[in-house]
Amino acid sequence: MSLFKIFDISGSAMSAQTTRLNTTASNLANADTVAGSAEEAYKARHPVFRTQLQDALSAGVDTVGIVESRAPVNMRYEPGHPLADAKGYVYGSNVDTVEETVNMLSASRSYQTNVQVLNTSKELMLRTLNLGKS
């Protein structure tokens, strides 16, 4: 019964999108954090997706890893700040809030699509189980 495979496929996609939502949440939460040096500053994190090929038919999604953004950190001159370094600079995160919001919307839409696929497949399987009964 190859409809069973859809549960694996959509399930893997849902877990991948959840990872993406998770990183987006932590990026947005840390958008305004500051640190005393460029190395310590928070860097935006993004998951990397890859297709997991099992056979000709099914192809789920894998999260290969999470990469940190290499965009320059947000350096500000604030000598009064308790975390400021010797020259009076603090280092904010390199999170792009607009990009993260778009990521969040895209992830939630993809998640919804996969839930719909799951629901439809479940419906079809239940109807197949009742084949010949009515």
Add this chain to the structure above:
Amino acid sequence: MNAIRDRLFANHDEALVLRSQRANVLAANLANADTPNYKARDIDFRDALAVAEGQSLNLQRTRAGHLTPDDASLGGARMMYRIPTHPSLDGNTVDAQQEQARFTENAVRYQATLNFLNGSISGLTRALKGE
């Protein structure tokens, strides 16, 4: 027995299997809507059904060393890549809306096939009961 099956189900049973396999392919497309470099795939249903009915010529493997076609699990139907409608930066060719529409269409056709099968089965049981 095969003759009864052929006459009663009129290939709807094969269509049901192919529909569920196509649902699989389309679900994989939707699952990979955000994967870089993923290429959307689909099967040509008419072609696949012709192969399943034995009306189309298929590759014959006469020796153990012969390579199997990589789409052997589809009963010989050719898996094809979709021609992208929009260019994309990450090399992904999935158009989520199109795939969703195709998935729904496939689900409706699956249900239609189920209805046809249900009709033949209930006809057969009625004939058996002599109502």
